[in-house]
Amino acid sequence: MDRASYKEVVTKRGIKYSYYSSSGDASKPTLLFVHGFPSTSYDWRNQVAFFNQEGYSIIAPDMLGYGGTDKPTQTALYKHSAMCADVIDILDAETVGNVIAIGHDWGAPLVSHLAVLYRERFLAFAFLAVAYSPSFVGFNYENVVAAVKQAIGYEVVYWRFFVEEGTDQIMKDHFESTLGLIHPADPSSWKEDLCAPGAPKAALLANKRMPVASYITPEARLNLTDMIAKQGLGGALNWYKVVFSGLAAEDDQGEITASPLSYRTSSANELAIPPERLPLPLPVFFASGKQDCINPPALALGRWTQLCPDLTVKEVDAGHWLQLEAPDVVNTALKQWIKTVENKAKL
Known part of the structure; x- marks a missing residue:
């Protein structure tokens, strides 16, 4: 990934993000890649090379705490609603619409929260290794x-x-x-x-x-x-700490206001995300590694398929780092699914 293709933006809350950006065919959706722990945007190198050749525009941030992005030590700054707002600031800086978000590992809960808080900005959502995780309310x-x-x-x-x-x-x-x-x-x-x-x-x-x-x-x-x-x-x-400490659950105990794109913190006794907002009716892709010891396919699929009615599943003969271990398999499966998303968007 060419360092000359990286840009910087300071988000509305004053945090500097570094992100990879490349332009492709304007008729195709933009692909947003969100990495996990411990990674940077560089872990998407195989996907970036592949989808660049396929003509897609790509945005791949170094997420908060990594790479060229700021690395604050205050755990509260890592609340998912705040980091989602940061990502939206990046998309706004690039003036892109028709986005497909793809997350791996801790990137998956972040993409999940994008799906809840900013669903109208996206065409579809893909999750690698970790399944759709729309809320931490009740997490113990x-x-x-x-x-x-x-x-x-x-x-x-x-x-x-x-x-x-x-x-x-x-x-x-x-x-x-x-x-x-x-x-x-x-x-x-x-x-x-x-x-x-x-x-x-x-x-x-x-x-x-x-x-x-x-x-x-x-x-x-x-x-x-x-x-x-x-x-x-x-x-x-x-x-890890923001979820382990309960701060993520407190964050999810906010309230989506009349506008689905507006989010505010509310009292701890209110459910942050209304139950009707949790199901994800847009196209969803999930790829899991058969050799993943921390989140095997059966464990992930058993928890969330009922929330994603338009679901495509791919099990890969790899471990947790499937996009690095089996890039050709993952890229081909993602491409096939993205083509179906594009076709649905044209209807």
Whole structure:
């Protein structure tokens, strides 16, 4: 991804965002790619190259806490309604309409909130690895852990490490171990090294060296070194903290006003998002990795298919980083689905 194609914008709340932007065929929708943790827009490099050749305009921000975007440490700044407003500011700066939003990992809840708060700005929504997550009202981490264990047979508790004080420094100090932990050659190793209680912290402190995935090229390694070992993830870890702390649920306990594009914070006793706003009637795409230990397809699909009546599902023989592990499969499936969205938009 050519650095000359990156732009900067200061959003209405005073935060500087860096984002990749390329222009394509004006008759085609613009594709908005939203990355997760720990990533930057660079993790969409295979999709950007592919869809550039297909003639699509593309916007891929470095999300809050990453890359060339500001990295505030205050957890409250990472509330989803505020970050959604930032993304809309980017779209406004580019004066684009007819947008399809695509999110991976933590990008999926952000795209989910775009679907609730700014649905009228989009044609369709795609989710990779993590399913449609329109609200955190009622979220309780321990209850989620128990439900996941019952569903898949083992605990997934790495969040506890990611919200601890000092985690950023540990990941910096043990970068090689962090790299192997986040991008393992064998996705199933996450059951032992990431999911189990205390496992990720113990692995890093012991300097456990795990084989790194083949898609981590020398250039990708340099990008990750800059993100984790140099810049640090102190800001980025707030994507976990804002949900774990309950701030995200409080944020979702706002109220959509008479205009669906207007959102205000309300009392904690009011439901932020009216029940009728939760179903997503627009076209939805979900791709999941069959080898994803933290969010296997059956777990994700069991929770949300009833909210998305126009749903296309693709299971990929890959782990959590499916857009990096199997880019050709993901790109082809996305392209086919996007073509159906374009055809529906013409009706």
